Amino acid sequence: MELQPFLHDACLTICAPSMAVSRPDGQLAGGPDGFYHGDRRGLARLTVVAEGVPNAPISGGPDTADSASFRSVLRGLAEHSPDPAVTLERQRRVEAGELVETLIVVNAGRTSTSVQLTVRAASDLASLETVKGGRPTRDVSPERQRDGLIWADEELTVRLAAEPAPDDVRSVPATAPGADRAGGSGPGGGSGSGGVTGELSYRVELAAGGRWTATLRCTVEDERGAAFRPAPPAARAALAADAGLDSADRGLDHWFARSCSDLGSLLLADPLDADDTFLAAGAPWFLTLFGRDSLIAARMLLPLGTDLAAGTLRTLARRQGTRTDPPTEEQPGKILHEVRRDGLRVSDEIALPPCYYGTVDATPLWVTLLHDAWRWGMPAEEVERLLPHAESALRWMESHGDADGDGFLEYVDSTGRGLSNQGWKDSGDAVRHSDGRLAEPPVALCEVQAYAHEAALGGAALLRAFGRPDADRWEEWAASLKSRFRDRFWVEDAQGPYPAIALGSDKQPLDAVTSNMGHLLGTGLLDEHESRLVAERLAGPELDSGFGLRTLAEGSGGYSPLGYHIGTVWPHDTATAVQGLSRAGHHAAAESLAAGLVRASVSFDGRLPELFAGHGTALDARPAPYPAACRPQAWAAASVVAVLQAVLGLEADAPAGRLTVRPEMSAAYRPLRARGLRLGERRFGVEVDAAGTPAVSGLTGVTVTPDGPASR
Incomplete structure (x- = not known):
């Protein structure tokens, strides 16, 4: 049954005509999630996980209309007390035609540690109409690049590039074990039925007090162009x-x-x-x-x-x-x-x-x-x-x-x-x-x-x-x-x-x-x-x-x-x-x-x-x-x-x-x-003031009155 996907717990980050829709923890994990530009979905999934480590989201949401940030604790790493020591942060920014995510792993512990970080990405290049209608879609196979992935059809080209370049870039069937372990198809939207998921892998080594950063940049090029x-x-x-x-x-x-x-x-x-x-x-x-x-x-x-x-x-x-x-x-x-x-x-x-x-x-x-x-x-x-x-x-x-x-x-x-x-x-x-x-x-x-x-x-x-x-x-x-x-x-x-x-x-x-x-x-x-x-x-x-x-x-x-x-x-x-x-x-x-x-x-x-x-x-x-x-x-x-x-x-x-x-x-x-009101x-x-007396500033030459013309 085709069901319109729910949005009440989604985090939206927008710079029209582009937007990112994600789960509250920052994962683009299926359903209506994705990076959209001009009524097309460039990315259907973009998840980041620390392999073999419990990833515990602790905060997340929009900072401004076009930016958001999310933080998770990577439990058990470099911990010597009940206090968390290692965190993964995602800082998101949306511009027209571009999604930028900065990944930051911080080790606040007293010992060094290492973690395998995997970025999984998929695209169905679906129309917004298809997603809104809850109709199933199929992932498009990506072309692998040294620094990322490319998906394309006759109108849209979507590039996901990472800096620094990943240790490994590979494609795996979307139905393979672990291919979508950071999120399922979600409530409606039908993304990712079959097809191929791309993976970018990093081996992150962190000294005590160390910090590691990478940037993911997704761009959409539309030959036809958005309506506006x-x-x-x-x-x-x-x-x-x-x-x-x-x-x-x-x-x-x-x-x-x-x-x-x-x-x-x-x-x-x-x-x-x-x-x-x-x-x-x-x-x-x-x-x-x-x-x-x-x-x-x-x-x-x-x-x-x-x-x-x-x-x-x-x-x-x-x-x-x-x-x-x-x-x-x-x-x-x-x-x-x-x-x-x-x-x-x-x-x-x-x-x-x-x-x-x-x-x-x-x-x-x-x-x-x-x-x-x-x-x-x-x-x-x-x-x-x-x-x-x-x-x-x-x-x-x-x-x-x-x-x-x-x-x-x-x-x-x-x-x-x-x-x-x-x-x-x-x-x-x-x-x-x-x-x-x-x-x-x-x-x-x-x-x-x-x-x-x-x-x-x-x-x-x-x-x-x-x-x-x-x-x-x-x-x-x-x-x-x-x-x-x-x-x-x-x-x-x-x-x-x-x-x-x-x-x-x-x-x-x-x-x-x-x-x-x-x-x-x-x-x-x-x-x-x-x-x-x-x-x-x-x-x-x-x-x-x-x-x-x-x-x-x-x-x-x-x-x-x-x-x-x-x-x-x-x-x-x-x-x-x-x-x-x-x-x-x-x-x-x-x-x-x-x-x-x-x-x-x-x-x-x-x-x-x-x-x-x-x-x-x-x-x-x-x-x-x-x-x-x-x-x-x-x-x-x-x-x-x-x-x-x-x-x-x-x-x-x-x-x-x-x-x-x-x-x-x-x-x-x-x-x-x-303040900042305008008349012409x-x-x-x-x-x-507290007594209800108004005062207007900045309108020299304008008659200010409590007895204006009656409404039509």
Whole structure:
């Protein structure tokens, strides 16, 4: 049976589009483990063992996003007391197309000793799709070199070189005794079925107090090339340059610091213009351009600057739909869903083309990011050059997005091989009735109507500011959508009224209670009374798990705390609700959800995964991992900046020279000092003292006020 491999105990080291996935002890030992570059696996296994000696791992894990270190005790060597004497350390660094591991053996004992060190390596040159699907692979036979091994096919050449050169380089059948004694095939991934394993051997002689070092360097050369380029080092460094946070909550501070490091490692560049960078969605499965994910992450990160938003907008604009193409679901004005080197076979029923447009929400999200980036100081000339793309996106909302003309944006997979659900909850069982019955397409999601409403208003503001026509028409369109939404989406249960997750094929509400309603807040789609009803529902124990929002309310039909979109907690989903609640003035509910995310981040050492289990604080002292979640993941990491923006009550209007600071939900984090924030080209900091009084530095000539413009 093909099973997607689990990742919850994996150590990921990343420099997009390359990454290393290993066991917690540092061994690349089968399953999903390996060194990957551009959706191909260069190494499937890389293990290091001291032969005939118990190898006892004692520490290991990431040091930074692109580096990790691991230490084991080689038991019994040079020991004259119960204290360990000899250790083996692996220091790992990943760069684009290269994995470097430094092996260090240290003898802290009082006598000399020797040990036979064996490095075992194998490659299946498998596609990421094959690994993710848990399908079996076969090791490729290596070519032996004096200093290492080479594996190759018609596209990929993988070289593993050692310095100093090993005492011996040999190949052994993968099924031979000892060929894989440092690790089996692991949970899923299927690596190493047959084939040949390479071995590099060293006889290490260590005097008392001695130290021995060797370097393993694995490089991948790809004749075809990855779908996207590595981001320039300067762009990685600039992404969160000088950004820092010191608050009364060390959990929040650590989450912020770890996220800033991780985000730089996920940065990629557009091969059509290397100056334009964007965030890959997440590692290991989604280390590529995703319209929705990249847009939402860039929007959350606007307080750290607009360069990422500008690069994301331009990268997607270059690929904006220009024709109607049913196999890819491309349509004029539509923003794509994802781009991959070779497409993706999700299952026997679902196979996505290399450039796939099956998403209903990326198009309005693109318009809203352009508007918000303008408000945060994206240069006017750069904004203006993108306005034709915004107009095309708005037209798509009105035409193709509303294919049946009922006034709502809806989706249906027209290919028979694409995603059946095309909002952010895109698993097949994500959209349902409260009794658990699944939706029948076409489906009009509640949050997509909110995105469209916000995009229409933001688009109108841009058109008016830059002297282009149709601003009034799009404001009227938004008002009409708001009225229709009120009439059609609201339902009621024993706890009172709430917005349904969607309208189904019969145009009737799908009445499951979900986190989707949190995305409506702050978009202007709801009035004050409706916002209060949503806030109350989000704050209830069925949705608020204590670690963040459950995607589906506990007790609902089909609820599962480990269901991908039917009971788990997604950090970006909760952070979106926190921002919306803050903008709508419901600070108590926002504070509770924000505190839940901070609490969860501590359990994950500051690196929040894509999602985690929804059991909640009533059952668990710490959140349980979702075993196949990406970690790091762009919008999960970016969520900390969204939470910080809500805590500080930051709203920007750079064209008007104004910044709003309202730290009304900052009590748990005071005193607080945030630095390295940006409004346009100007860096600024915000301090909030123990009494809650804010002070802004670095913005001479900008009006700073606690009474900024009301949210749309």
